[in-house]
Amino acid sequence: MTDTLKPTDVEILDASDQVPADSIAKKKLGIGFWLAISWLVFIVGLAVFAPVLPLKDPDQNFIQTEEKENAITGRVTESPIQPPYAPSGDHLFGTDSDARDVLSRTIYGARVSLVVGFAAIAFGMLIGGSLGMIAGFFGGTFDKVVSFLFLVLLSFPALVLAILITTLAERSLFTISLTLGILAVAPVGRLARAATLVFAEREFVAASRTLGAKPSRILRREILPNVMIPMSALALLGMGVSIVAEGALAFLGLSVEKGSTWGKLIRTAVNSTSDLENAPWMAFTPIGALFLTVMALNFAGDRLRDYFDVKELSI
Amino acid sequence: MSESPLLVVEDYHVGFRTETGLAKAVDGVSFTLNRGQTLGIVGESGSGKSVLNRGFMGLVSSSRMIESGSVLFDGQQIVNQDRQDLWGKRIAMIFQDPMTSLNPVMKVGKQIFEPLRRHLNMDKGQARERAIELLTSVGIPSPAQRLSQYPHELSGGMRQRVMIAIALAAEPEMLVADEPTTALDVTVQKYILDLLRELQQEHGMAMTLITHDLGVARGRTDEVMVMYGGRKLEHAATETLFADMHHPYTEALLASTPSLAHPKHTRLFPIPGSPPDIVDPPPGCRFSPRCMYAQDRCTTDNPETTSLTDHEYACFYPVGSDAGAEALKHNQDAGQTATGLKIGRAKEGAH
Amino acid sequence: MAGSGKAHLRNADEVLLRVENLVKEFPAGGGKVVHAVSDVSFDVAEGETLGLVGESGCGKSTTAKAVIQLPPPTSGSVVFDGTDLTDLSAEELRQQRPQFQMIFQDPISSLNPRRRVRDIVSEGLEIWGGSGGGAFTEGRVDEIIEAVGLDPQEARKRRPHEYSGGQCQRISVARALVLDPKVIICDEPVSALDVSVQAQILNMLEDMKDRYGLTLLFISHDLSVVKNVSDRVAVMYLGKICEIGDGDEIFKNPVHPYTRILLSAVPDPANPFAGESETLDGELPSPINPPAGCRFHTRCAYAQDICRSEEPQTEQEGDGDHWVACHFPVRNDAPAAD
Known part of the structure; x- marks a missing residue:
């Protein structure tokens, strides 16, 4: 009965690779990332909904009074106390030297600071990213011109450029954002160009060409989704940098003219050493908000890049 | 003949702690290697053939790695020991890609002098002389000029020869060759393999030759060990193994390889599926999900190693045995194996 | 020689x-x-x-x-x-592209890691408009994915890194075949x-x-x-x-x-x-x-x-x-x- 059946008489019919491709473990972003994101969501939420939140009017002067007995007349009068006032149940983070609520001013300041940070980096991504991608993808003269432009932008002293623009133009939210946006063009653009060069070499781009895709489609469908990853990581870092840069401009008295920003708040708070010594809450509330926000942005950016890097490697 | 073996590996394990669990890269492998012998270690990616060698050489510098079992090198226990004093001097290693193991910014000469001066305490002049001798022995033309070149100025074959020269500088007792010719062209591969054999005979070196290429293993080794999913499935003298293989995996591997002996468009016999996940390997025999002999027992029990004279295999239904033939017939009649592989009669035109 | x-x-x-x-x-x-x-x-x-x-x-x-x-x-x-490809203009050549496709050595590099496998396979049809209508496109893509030995349903959900090297080559073949070259x-x-x-x-x-x-x-x-x-x-x-x-x-x-x-x-x-x-x-x-x-x-x-x-x-x-x-x-x- 031992039929000498050779294995080569038998064929496996189901030749497909039927092992379930489920073995790749999902990478985790980690608790730190989600803490950072929570903070960002929180601060953005506060900024967006500030007008409808039960916050004190940031511009109102909450002058506190005390009853004072006139030593001469003996009459008790209501007389104002010299602000700033220390944190209390009424003003959780105290008030500034004009008796305005620090918490509420910090939250309203976030509106400008975050918009500046976001707008600047959005401008940098849009202009720098597109220029960098197109230059990297097509190469040639355009690439040479764009690369030189980036080099010039990077070599030009950033602060001088910022001072130049802000002194010449009206210091509106738009100009400040544009100034910082121009500064973001070169770093973002160079990253986009470098990443594009790497991905343009990959064979899936060649495959897309053989399918008959036009260059614009290849840029949009094949390159952009890949370049977006390092770009978004940089964008988060860049947003942090822009927010800090706005602070630096404010320090020079070159930030937006109207409204409060974190930079302006800090500047007014540290204007006199006595204020800083006697009323540290005035400076440290906006500094704390700035610090936490920038750190959260940096941390989230780092984690995001690591997360996608690992994924790329594990393919 | 009565000389004690140079390397005795017993129940050796290498694991890596990963996020999803312990990856058992090498799972209880035993073998011995005598001086002057070549052991071929054959397997696909993930079979553990490379980790096995790097493991006992102490080359895996990862805090996630755990090793256990026993490896005696010349009678000395080396598992979980510091093995650095063995490197270069007593065991040397050559890798698949010489570019990654040569320092790209250091001249070739300096890279050869270094082990000579370190292990053999040579002075500059002696080291230079010996380096030229070594480069000549690996067939590098105008060796004196090569000393002042950088690795990128050499072709792939030349680089691998330089690697071999460096590896053999201190006349080690054992050489681990990890896919030494995989990245090279066939004509260069032949040259390198010929060279390795020659040098090995000259120095009486023991060698493990890690390869995925059955042709290379068959032509260049004394013994062959077949690994799969971290385990040893079969081990025999090279001629015995290829003449009378017992493990279905070995057989399947050979049947899936195209051969010059077959006419064009010969239907190949692929092994379905992919190599196993070593973090969560299949129960029982690790090859059972892809094996056309697989019976119920294979899916639950891990087959013990059967030892014949000069031939070991780990299978319940070995090829060439009555049990194997019956298992195959049973599966063919049922139209599928115990793990659900659908099988049928081969198409016409298959070899 | x-x-x-x-x-x-x-x-x-x-x-x-x-x-x-x-x-x-x-x-x-x-x-x-x-x-x-x-x-x-x-x-x-x-x-x-x-x-x-x-x-x-x-x-x-x-x-x-x-x-x-x-x-x-x-x-x-x-x-x-009958057509000399070296004589064609860029656009004429692009019109000819669906006739000849290529499969590359590196299964990882030849698939876009950021796209789902089914989108990768259907890319050719999308470039050329998929003018036969949705059903034609759907059917064609599923048929090809199945022909190369993969599960079309899985391909909708997964990205290339979730497949083995051999499976990635199957995906490459499917992408090449979809335009009927x-x-x-x-x-x-x-x-x-x-x-x-x-x-x-x-x-x-x-x-x-x-x-x-x-x-x-x-x-x-x-x-x-x-x-x-x-x-x-x-x-x-x-x-x-x-x-x-x-x-x-x-x-x-x-x-x-x-x-x-x-x-x-x-x-x-x-x-x-x-x-x-x-x-x-x-x-x-x-x-x-x-x-x-x-x-x-x-x-x-x-x-x-x-x-x-x-x-x-x-x-x-x-x-x-x-x-x-x-x-x-x-x-x-x-x-x-x-």
Whole structure:
């Protein structure tokens, strides 16, 4: 009965690779990332909904009074106390030297600071990213011109450029954002160009060409989704940098003219050493908000890049 | 003949702690290697053939790695020991890609002098002389000029020869060759393999030759060990193994390889599926999900190693045995194996 | 070897693809030029597989890429179905693209990691508008994904990194097939795969070839693989074709000295030439300054004066489909060495 059946008489019919491709473990972003994101969501939420939140009017002067007995007349009068006032149940983070609520001013300041940070980096991504991608993808003269432009932008002293623009133009939210946006063009653009060069070499781009895709489609469908990853990581870092840069401009008295920003708040708070010594809450509330926000942005950016890097490697 | 073996590996394990669990890269492998012998270690990616060698050489510098079992090198226990004093001097290693193991910014000469001066305490002049001798022995033309070149100025074959020269500088007792010719062209591969054999005979070196290429293993080794999913499935003298293989995996591997002996468009016999996940390997025999002999027992029990004279295999239904033939017939009649592989009669035109 | 000539070309009406005098040069800096492919001619009949085999630096991949004009050759003609691709404008060429597709060596690099597998496969249909309507597109994509042995439902959810190397090659094949091409260029499609998986992909390619009536140009450094899949084989060395013809004939009866050395080096126990002790001496000459005459003469045991000055032209060997470019082809086992 031992039929000498050779294995080569038998064929496996189901030749497909039927092992379930489920073995790749999902990478985790980690608790730190989600803490950072929570903070960002929180601060953005506060900024967006500030007008409808039960916050004190940031511009109102909450002058506190005390009853004072006139030593001469003996009459008790209501007389104002010299602000700033220390944190209390009424003003959780105290008030500034004009008796305005620090918490509420910090939250309203976030509106400008975050918009500046976001707008600047959005401008940098849009202009720098597109220029960098197109230059990297097509190469040639355009690439040479764009690369030189980036080099010039990077070599030009950033602060001088910022001072130049802000002194010449009206210091509106738009100009400040544009100034910082121009500064973001070169770093973002160079990253986009470098990443594009790497991905343009990959064979899936060649495959897309053989399918008959036009260059614009290849840029949009094949390159952009890949370049977006390092770009978004940089964008988060860049947003942090822009927010800090706005602070630096404010320090020079070159930030937006109207409204409060974190930079302006800090500047007014540290204007006199006595204020800083006697009323540290005035400076440290906006500094704390700035610090936490920038750190959260940096941390989230780092984690995001690591997360996608690992994924790329594990393919 | 009565000389004690140079390397005795017993129940050796290498694991890596990963996020999803312990990856058992090498799972209880035993073998011995005598001086002057070549052991071929054959397997696909993930079979553990490379980790096995790097493991006992102490080359895996990862805090996630755990090793256990026993490896005696010349009678000395080396598992979980510091093995650095063995490197270069007593065991040397050559890798698949010489570019990654040569320092790209250091001249070739300096890279050869270094082990000579370190292990053999040579002075500059002696080291230079010996380096030229070594480069000549690996067939590098105008060796004196090569000393002042950088690795990128050499072709792939030349680089691998330089690697071999460096590896053999201190006349080690054992050489681990990890896919030494995989990245090279066939004509260069032949040259390198010929060279390795020659040098090995000259120095009486023991060698493990890690390869995925059955042709290379068959032509260049004394013994062959077949690994799969971290385990040893079969081990025999090279001629015995290829003449009378017992493990279905070995057989399947050979049947899936195209051969010059077959006419064009010969239907190949692929092994379905992919190599196993070593973090969560299949129960029982690790090859059972892809094996056309697989019976119920294979899916639950891990087959013990059967030892014949000069031939070991780990299978319940070995090829060439009555049990194997019956298992195959049973599966063919049922139209599928115990793990659900659908099988049928081969198409016409298959070899 | 490594000669020129077109004696081996068949009548234009018998072939689907005809490549004549193909030259591809790259600038190498300092005004130097890399002669990657020099005056190569071959043709492929409909439904045939032509294997291009040779070692690194022989120009086989460059040849294949020049055929599909990515990038276009420096000179020479590539006539596909009566149209010379080198004459077309960019847009005319783009219209022809669906006819010839390519499968690459690296299964990871050839798939976009950020897209879902089904989108990768249907990309071709989307580029060309999927004008047949949604149902046609859906059906076509699912059919192809199933034909290459993958699950269409899974392909909707997953990205390439969730698949094994062999499965990624299946995805590449599916993407290439979706536009119903005539010619597929396979550039080392199984070189990065394990042996057991390699056989799956080779069998699948053969099945797809039968099912969809494909013509293949198959590039590989692995002679056993090339022999298995090819009808005809061309052996290349340093940008030239040495020997071309029926695969079985060339592997059984190689007459070019280089082909013989190449074959003898294959570590295949069944290799009838394994016993030959000839080895390739010296290094591959630089393609920047290739040897005059026969390009192989610097490493050839049979080279004479004429080989150094005059380039051999392809001539018929015997009376079958077997052509060789050599002044002194090695006809039997007792060659007259110089």
